[in-house]
Amino acid sequence: MELTVQEWAARHDYGWHSNYRIKSKAEIFFEKCYRRPIIQDAWDIYKSEEATQEQKDEVWEILTQLDARLCQDDNAAMMTGREVQAACDRILIDNMDISASIAQALEAAMAFKPNNWQKDDQAHKERAIEDIPDIVKNAVEGLREAMPKVNRIIGETELYARLPGNELPYSTKPDYAGCGDLKVKTYQYAPHTKAGVKRPSLPNSLNGIFEKANASQVAGMWALNGQKPPWLLYVSKDDYRLLTPLNCDQLQDEFLQRLVADSIAKNKAIETKLKKSNSLRDLLSDEFPDFHEWRKPPSVIKHAEKLWRSYDD
Numbered sequence: 001m002e003l004t005v006q007e008w009a010a011r012h013d014y015g016w017h018s019n020y021r022i023k024s025k026a027e028i029f030f031e032k033c034y035r036r037p038i039i040q041d042a043w044d045i046y047k048s049e050e051a052t053q054e055q056k057d058e059v060w061e062i063l064t065q066l067d068a069r070l071c072q073d074d075n076a077a078m079m080t081g082r083e084v085q086a087a088c089d090r091i092l093i094d095n096m097d098i099s100a101s102i103a104q105a106l107e108a109a110m111a112f113k114p115n116n117w118q119k120d121d122q123a124h125k126e127r128a129i130e131d132i133p134d135i136v137k138n139a140v141e142g143l144r145e146a147m148p149k150v151n152r153i154i155g156e157t158e159l160y161a162r163l164p165g166n167e168l169p170y171s172t173k174p175d176y177a178g179c180g181d182l183k184v185k186t187y188q189y190a191p192h193t194k195a196g197v198k199r200p201s202l203p204n205s206l207n208g209i210f211e212k213a214n215a216s217q218v219a220g221m222w223a224l225n226g227q228k229p230p231w232l233l234y235v236s237k238d239d240y241r242l243l244t245p246l247n248c249d250q251l252q253d254e255f256l257q258r259l260v261a262d263s264i265a266k267n268k269a270i271e272t273k274l275k276k277s278n279s280l281r282d283l284l285s286d287e288f289p290d291f292h293e294w295r296k297p298p299s300v301i302k303h304a305e306k307l308w309r310s311y312d313d
Helices: 005-010 025-047 053-066 076-092 098-111 121-146 209-224 253-276 280-284 298-310
Strands: 159-162 169-172 180-184 231-235 240-243
Touching: 005 253, 025 053, 025 253, 025 280, 025 298, 053 298, 076 098, 076 121, 076 180, 098 121, 121 180, 121 231, 121 240, 159 209, 169 209, 180 209, 209 231, 209 253, 253 280
Parallel strands: 180 231
Antiparallel strands: 159 169, 231 240
């Protein structure tokens, strides 16, 4: 009997597709079908009154290796992006005074604990505390330019529906108005340069590897929101740059449709693999994980390496 969508997806704990532009199937399956479920199971055991102390100690080791809250799967640049967006939401949606909102962002930034596996993350945190006020001011100005005729600004929302030709839904969360995203660019320490820091550049196009991932993200929004004209706002402490279909070829309909087609094709490949794989081993063992490309903490990489080595037995 042919499996229903619910059966062949649920057996692997795979619920929906996301923007996979810079991720391999190996990383996608590891994150969605292994890491996320094992973290949930570990917490269930750890919180259970029936679990023995030995069982709790065992799952705590797993949690410290894999749970983002415990394994330092975060960094100062990501924190800066979150706090700048939250500050803008308070100003533009909640009508908070800009100085008060910036003060809240700085308080959160000062409380942030840098990771110890990425070089200079502590220095990046300190730089973020210095730069956040200017970044927020530029972001607010850019967001107002991006949404000049909006009476009531809507913040982050989830778009959740099937892309044509896919059997599982696609999920994406535009930052603003269902069609726009805010991208924060931060200074990076470069001790071997004269200035000691590398000033972030604001893109004029979406040709770089991460900018291509941003374009793919926007294409998913565009496909699910009735093809509203999309925009991307890049912001640094020095300036902002707003990209729209009027000044960026990669945000025009023809290019976005090609990106959507790419996503649909990759999603189909994932669905085919999910259907024919009866176990996690079937799903992972013949996928090649290039761990040099994974932007994850060492504990996550070591756990993944051990998992894949177990398939060689």
